[in-house]
Amino acid sequence: MLEVKNITVTFETDEGVFKAVDDVSLNINKNEIVGLVGESGCGKSVTALSILRLIPLPSGRIEKGEILFKGKDLLKLDAGEMRKIRGRAISMIFQEPASALSPLHRIGKQMVETILLHKDMTNKEAWNIAENWLKSVKIPDAGERMFDYPYQLSGGMQQRVMIAMALMLEPDLVIADEPTTALDVTIQAQVFELIREMRKSRTAVLLITHDMGVIWEMCDRVIVMYASRIVEEGSRSDIFSKPAHPYTIGLLKSIPKLSPELSGDAGRLRAIPGYVPSPYNYPSGCHFRDRCPDAFDRCKKEIPEFVDLGPGHRAACFLRTN
Numbered sequence: 001m002l003e004v005k006n007i008t009v010t011f012e013t014d015e016g017v018f019k020a021v022d023d024v025s026l027n028i029n030k031n032e033i034v035g036l037v038g039e040s041g042c043g044k045s046v047t048a049l050s051i052l053r054l055i056p057l058p059s060g061r062i063e064k065g066e067i068l069f070k071g072k073d074l075l076k077l078d079a080g081e082m083r084k085i086r087g088r089a090i091s092m093i094f095q096e097p098a099s100a101l102s103p104l105h106r107i108g109k110q111m112v113e114t115i116l117l118h119k120d121m122t123n124k125e126a127w128n129i130a131e132n133w134l135k136s137v138k139i140p141d142a143g144e145r146m147f148d149y150p151y152q153l154s155g156g157m158q159q160r161v162m163i164a165m166a167l168m169l170e171p172d173l174v175i176a177d178e179p180t181t182a183l184d185v186t187i188q189a190q191v192f193e194l195i196r197e198m199r200k201s202r203t204a205v206l207l208i209t210h211d212m213g214v215i216w217e218m219c220d221r222v223i224v225m226y227a228s229r230i231v232e233e234g235s236r237s238d239i240f241s242k243p244a245h246p247y248t249i250g251l252l253k254s255i256p257k258l259s260p261e262l263s264g265d266a267g268r269l270r271a272i273p274g275y276v277p278s279p280y281n282y283p284s285g286c287h288f289r290d291r292c293p294d295a296f297d298r299c300k301k302e303i304p305e306f307v308d309l310g311p312g313h314r315a316a317c318f319l320r321t322n
C-alpha cells in the first residue's frame with residue numbers, strides 16, 4: 001500500500017548541510033503494524049514527516065526518492081491533492097497533542113470541521129461521528145467534552161482526542177510517532193489497545209518508537225534505523241529471535257524485561273555504550289562503527305550493503321552473509 005523508495009532528506013542550517021535520512025526504503029501493507037525503532041536523533045520522525053510531505057521548509061529538503069501510496073508518487077502531487085491525502089488517507093498521531101489540536105477552538109468544532117472538509121454530510125451527522133469517536137477512545141462524558149477547549153483537558157485526554165481525530169476519517173494508514181512516550185503506563189496500555197483495534201478494521205499502522213519493549217508488544221514487522229539509515233528489517237520473530245545487526249542486538253539488551261539489571265535511561269546507555277553521533281559528524285563507512293563491539297577495518301572504509309537473511313529479513317553489516 002505504501003512504498004517508500006530510496007528517500008534522502010537533507011537539512012541546511014548555519015552549521016552546514018547534513019543528511020537526516022539517507023537512502024531509506026520501506027513498505028507497509030494493509031492491516032500491518034510496522035515498527036520503526038532507533039534511538040533519538042536517528043531520523044525516524046523525519047522519515048515519517050517526509051511521507052506526509054511535512055518536512056519544514058526551507059531548511060529541509062527531500063533530495064531524492066519516491067513515496068508511492070496506492071501506486072501514486074506523493075512527491076509529485078500538488079498541494080491540493082496532498083491535503084486530501086493528509087488526514088483522510090494517511091493521518092498522523094504525534095507525541096505532543098499540541099501539534100495537532102488548535103488551542104483556539106472547541107474540540108467538537110475542530111473535529112466537525114475536519115470531517116466536513118473530507119466528507120459530504122450535514123453538521124449534525126459530523127457531530128455524531130465525532131462524539132462517537134470520543135466515546136470509542138474512552139473519553140468520559142464525551143458529549144460535554146465536545147464543548148471544551150483543549151487546555152481544559154489533561155494531557156492524556158488531549159492525546160485521546162488527537163487519536164480520535166486521526167482515526168475518525170478511517171484512514172488507510174496511521175503514522176504514530178512516539179504516541180505514548182508522554183503518557184503514564186495505564187493510559188499507554190489503553191492507547192496500545194486502540195492501535196490494535198485499528199488494525200482489526202483495515203488500517204495499517206507505522207508505529208515509531210525508541211523502545212524495543214513497545215515493538216515487542218505491538219508490531220508485526222520491525223524496521224531498525226540508526227544514524228539516518230535503516231540497518232535491519234524483519235518480522236517480529238526475526239528481530240527478536242535472530243537479530244543480525246549489532247545495533248539491533250544492543251537495542252534488545254536495553255529492554256528492561258529481558259535484562260532486568262538494566263532499566264531506564266542509565267540502562268540504555270550501558271546496553272550500547274556511547275551516543276548517536278551528530279549528523280554533521282557521521283563516521284565514514286558504517287555509521288555504527290564507533291559504538292560497535294564487532295567493528296573491524298573494512299567498516300571504516302565501506303558502507304555495508306543489505307544482505308538478505310531470509311524472506312523479508314535483511315541487515316546491513318559486513319559480518320552477515322546469506
Ligand SMILES: Nc1ncnc2c1ncn2[C@@H]1O[C@H](COP(=O)(O)OP(=O)(O)O)[C@@H](O)[C@H]1O
Pocket residue numbers: 011013020038039040041042043044045046047056059060279
Ligand atoms: N527541522 C529540523 N531542522 C534541522 N535539523 C533537524 C530538523 N528536524 C530534525 N532534524 C535533525 O535530523 C536528525 C533526525 O531527527 P529525527 O528524525 O527527529 O530523529 P528521531 O525521530 O529518530 O529522534 C536529527 O539530527 C535532528 O536533529
Ligand code: SF4
Pocket residue numbers: 245246247286287288289290292293294295296299304316317318319
Ligand atoms: S558493518 Fe562493522 S561496524 Fe557496522 S555493524 Fe557491522 S561489524 Fe559493526
Ligand SMILES: [Mg+2]
Pocket residue numbers: 044045046177
Ligand atoms: Mg522523533
